[in-house]
Amino acid sequence: MYPAFAKLPEERQELIMTICIEEFAKYGYTNTSTDIITARAGISKGILFHYFKSKKNLYLAVVKHAMDVLVEKTVAETAKIGASDFFEHIKEIVLAKQRITMNYFNETELVQRVIAHPPKGVQAEVEKLIADYQKTFSTPAMLKSIYRSELLESAPLRDGLNVEQVFSHVTFVLNALSNKYLQLHKAQAHPPTVIEEKLINEIETFIDMIKFGVYRQPE
Template identity: 25%
Template structure:
């Protein structure tokens, strides 16, 4: 679908992608302007729509590009040889915090996607986000030593409870960000709150 764009030289691809990330991150999908994107990228609007049929197609491409970049980088940094469940989860948070400082615009864009309310893309993106979350939870838990958990509890239910807890934390952080003028998430606060939950869960669920 995007073969024309992918045949461009890397420098031109990067200019278009970076311009789109910046515009979508700052304004969200509905308010983002393709006029601003082409101005920032230094190309004509006709050329942009030669590569992407419309704004929605561009948005979909940029989301997939950013998500794949972040996930690939995440799994390069995290130690999947670590089998302790909570150490692995702590690592995941630390890696994400490091990546936030390395790719602030990309994370801001992905954050905006998760807050997106535009009817034009909401259903499609809600489904995509659900599928991606499920895939990455499975990969993040791969190789975990579940023998450390207590024998007198239902492990499946515990893992669900832990996942739901952190999903709810994420949802609350996003809802708070929606209400702020800058849409900024206080990741340091989220990390501190997660650490408090880790301590409680280790005491409750480990032997």
């Protein structure tokens, strides 16, 4: 946190960050205008650069803030899940992440843009920032803890399958489904409630196929 910015009241910090997130998410690093940011925030450009010194520093601070928000909200929501069945647990995680994504759409858009296309002017700094987050929140141990892969250890897996295989494939597919419906939300193809209903139905169909197979069992 930059000291001058940190001295502002929390609600003022949040307002400036919200405006910056909206602008950077919509226009990217290069095309975002600090004139528009300052006009919307009701401050001068001199004050903005007093807080952050440069557009690069501002962008990095905004990206970090967006990542912090998404991680904080995701961790808090997943901690509330009390399902004792692995598939029910992971379904609730996907739905929780989907709701956070929709409620914090600009933060998600900004972070996804940064990960997919790091701006050349700040590429090295952004890649380091992403790498630091991945070391903390995307390690195999952290993912297993969040998704509670240990719930599979007592499940009646059929011969030839192991926990690692099931965990890897199920989490991959469910995250892909979540991204699919995020794109529908982005395109405003359906209202959020309809998107969530469709996502739930597709998750439950997939889980049913995983649990019970695709072919009819011989009698």
